[in-house]
Amino acid sequence: MNQTTAPISLPANRFKTLGNTLTSLLKPHKAWAGAALAALLTGSAMSLSMPMLFRWLIDSGFLQGQHPEGLNRAFGLILLVVFILAVATACRFYLVTTLGERISADLRNRVYGHLLIQRPEFFETLKVGEVLSRLTADTTLIQTLVGSSLSFALRNSLTTLGGLVMLVLTSPYLSGAVLVLVVVVMVPVVVLARRVRTLSRASQDKLADSSAIAQEVLNQITTVQAFNQEGTEAAKFNASSERMYTTSKHRTVNRAALLFVAIGLAFAGLVVVLWMGAKAVANGQMSGGELAQFVMYAAFVGGGFAALSEVLGEFQRAAGAAERLVELLNLNTMIRSRGLPSPQQQGGFHIEFNHVDFAYPSAPDKSVLSDFNLTIRRGETVAVVGPSGAGKSTLFNLLLRWYDVRSGQILIENTPLEHLDVTGWREHCAYVSQEAVVFSGTLGDNVRYGKPQASEADVLQALTDAAAIQFVTRLPEGLNTSVGEKGVRLSGGERQRVSIARAILRNAGLLLLDEATASLDAESERLVQLAIEQSRHGRTTLIIAHRLATVMAADRIVVMNEGQIVEMGTHRELMARQGLYAKLASLQFIDQKAEKHLLA
Numbered sequence: 001m002n003q004t005t006a007p008i009s010l011p012a013n014r015f016k017t018l019g020n021t022l023t024s025l026l027k028p029h030k031a032w033a034g035a036a037l038a039a040l041l042t043g044s045a046m047s048l049s050m051p052m053l054f055r056w057l058i059d060s061g062f063l064q065g066q067h068p069e070g071l072n073r074a075f076g077l078i079l080l081v082v083f084i085l086a087v088a089t090a091c092r093f094y095l096v097t098t099l100g101e102r103i104s105a106d107l108r109n110r111v112y113g114h115l116l117i118q119r120p121e122f123f124e125t126l127k128v129g130e131v132l133s134r135l136t137a138d139t140t141l142i143q144t145l146v147g148s149s150l151s152f153a154l155r156n157s158l159t160t161l162g163g164l165v166m167l168v169l170t171s172p173y174l175s176g177a178v179l180v181l182v183v184v185v186m187v188p189v190v191v192l193a194r195r196v197r198t199l200s201r202a203s204q205d206k207l208a209d210s211s212a213i214a215q216e217v218l219n220q221i222t223t224v225q226a227f228n229q230e231g232t233e234a235a236k237f238n239a240s241s242e243r244m245y246t247t248s249k250h251r252t253v254n255r256a257a258l259l260f261v262a263i264g265l266a267f268a269g270l271v272v273v274l275w276m277g278a279k280a281v282a283n284g285q286m287s288g289g290e291l292a293q294f295v296m297y298a299a300f301v302g303g304g305f306a307a308l309s310e311v312l313g314e315f316q317r318a319a320g321a322a323e324r325l326v327e328l329l330n331l332n333t334m335i336r337s338r339g340l341p342s343p344q345q346q347g348g349f350h351i352e353f354n355h356v357d358f359a360y361p362s363a364p365d366k367s368v369l370s371d372f373n374l375t376i377r378r379g380e381t382v383a384v385v386g387p388s389g390a391g392k393s394t395l396f397n398l399l400l401r402w403y404d405v406r407s408g409q410i411l412i413e414n415t416p417l418e419h420l421d422v423t424g425w426r427e428h429c430a431y432v433s434q435e436a437v438v439f440s441g442t443l444g445d446n447v448r449y450g451k452p453q454a455s456e457a458d459v460l461q462a463l464t465d466a467a468a469i470q471f472v473t474r475l476p477e478g479l480n481t482s483v484g485e486k487g488v489r490l491s492g493g494e495r496q497r498v499s500i501a502r503a504i505l506r507n508a509g510l511l512l513l514d515e516a517t518a519s520l521d522a523e524s525e526r527l528v529q530l531a532i533e534q535s536r537h538g539r540t541t542l543i544i545a546h547r548l549a550t551v552m553a554a555d556r557i558v559v560m561n562e563g564q565i566v567e568m569g570t571h572r573e574l575m576a577r578q579g580l581y582a583k584l585a586s587l588q589f590i591d592q593k594a595e596k597h598l599l600a
């Protein structure tokens with residue numbers, strides 16, 4: 001079976017959601033599902049034929065030794081039925097289980113693929129741990145449903161239905177009694193099942209909560225340990241686990257009650273029917289074979305109902321899971337654009353911020369940029385400085401289209417950024433974030449992240465430009481060294497140089513550096529500075545920096561405060577103005593002097 005990506009729509013109620021989700025997932029695997037259904041039907045037909053064979057065996061007189069050959073033939077036939085039943089069951093098991101696995105893999109891929117194109121704001125409101133739980137636990141529930149519960153339910157529905165028909169054909173009188181029994185069993189089952197359904201969703205939510213807690217803490221384990229918060233964090237997790245346990249216990253009590261009612265009432269009823277049947281045989285109204293056949297079918301029907309009531313719980317859980325997954329699949333925080341191709345530029349891009357107003361969607365009342373105007377010429381290097389929270393990184397967030405402006409426009413070569421195809425535009429951007437991001441894998445893979453086809457020579461050149469080649473050559477396996485999860489085996493400065501090398505290798509028209517050299521020592525910073533200066537030809541570069549050395553090398557310095565530009569010019573011009581820049585710069589000089597004094 002192959003992977004698929006058919007669309008899923010959001011229907012009104014939960015079971016409809018489940019039905020639609022399953023239909024959409026099964027559609028591409030029609031042949032497979034058809035084969036599974038055929039195996040299931042064959043198996044059920046074989047099961048249903050058994051009671052008839054036994055009736056024939058009892059009533060034909062074979063057992064009294066009247067036709068010894070007939071007896072052999074009868075048992076031969078029963079053996080054949082058993083063989084077909086076994087083959088059909090094995091085939092059904094294989095087909096149905098693989099179908100479940102295939103579908104859950106498809107679903108997981110579809111949800112993950114959809115998550116990857118959502119904007120960062122979505123991940124601000126939903127914790128990553130919760131998303132992961134939906135991706136694993138909820139898809140597993142759907143897998144269980146398709147890979148076992150659904151076929152179990154179908155099989156039991158068929159034997160129950162077939163059994164009911166055969167009951168009526170065998171003895172209409174006794175069937176009436178069985179029908180009353182079915183009604184008596186079904187009413188409490190439906191009531192309890194509804195309660196189980198509500199509790200199912202609650203327990204899934206609690207599970208997601210606790211994995212979100214663990215996720216966050218494990219990601220920040222060093223901070224947790226440095227502040228001796230292991231106990232507190234364990235207690236928080238315990239409390240969340242306890243809440244989950246209590247909800248699950250509640251649900252299990254209800255499921256147990258469901259089982260008691262279903263099985264208890266079904267078997268009690270069966271005894272009553274048996275008693276009525278025994279009296280009918282004693283009165284000569286029925287043959288012994290007919291009673292045996294009736295009892296076997298009644299057992300099918302009773303067992304079938306009990307099994308169905310049990311599997312109903314699985315359906316409730318899967319329905320909850322489907323609802324949560326469809327919620328994710330219907331997320332609509334994707335970036336919209338007119339899909340225009342990005343302007344091709346060899347010498348960088350001309351960028352204009354025109355009367356831009358912006359607030360983050362999670363804090364719409366707090367204006368971050370207001371009436372912001374800035375023109376960056378093609379090939380220019382602009383340093384953006386300003387106090388923390390001034391809105392510097394926000395400029396990058398907008399340029400990379402993680403967010404859109406509230407009003408005003410950003411123009412790239414006179415085309416509104418919002419009209420450009422997002423992937424195409426990002427192809428022209430190279431970005432180094434404040435926190436150096438390194439993925440698990442090898443060092444080479446990390447540098448190649450934005451340009452997988454780059455040659456080893458290019459990778460080594462990028463590392464040289466990023467002042468990283470010395471530490472890389474010292475590593476035992478060089479580019480093939482594994483850096484550990486999140487690059488834990490590298491120092492902060494090394495991680496930063498790797499992410500700078502990644503950006504340099506990309507050779508993009510717009511280079512965005514967000515405090516990229518903050519964790520470097522003075523010598524490495526000087527080297528990286530040199531590399532940036534060399535590579536700035538032929539591209540537009542925006543640098544957010546606190547260090548004077550980085551800032552002074554720029555063509556122009558933009559000073560921001562509270563979402564607006566307060567000063568602009570070269571280092572010399574700005575120093576002469578004695579404004580905010582001069583103040584920030586003097587603080588830097590004082591720091592540097594103090595540093596020198598300490599080192600002396």
Ligand SMILES: Nc1ncnc2c1ncn2[C@@H]1O[C@H](COP(=O)(O)OP(=O)(O)OP(=O)(O)O)[C@@H](O)[C@H]1O
Binds near residue numbers: 386387391
């Ligand atoms: N995702 C977000 N949701 C809501 N508010 C945000 C978000 N990101 C940033 N902000 C707020 O927007 C303002 C500007 O943030 P920004 O990151 O652009 O500042 P900055 O100048 O880069 O600061 P720093 O030098 O500390 O990195 C800050 O007040 C910040 O609290």
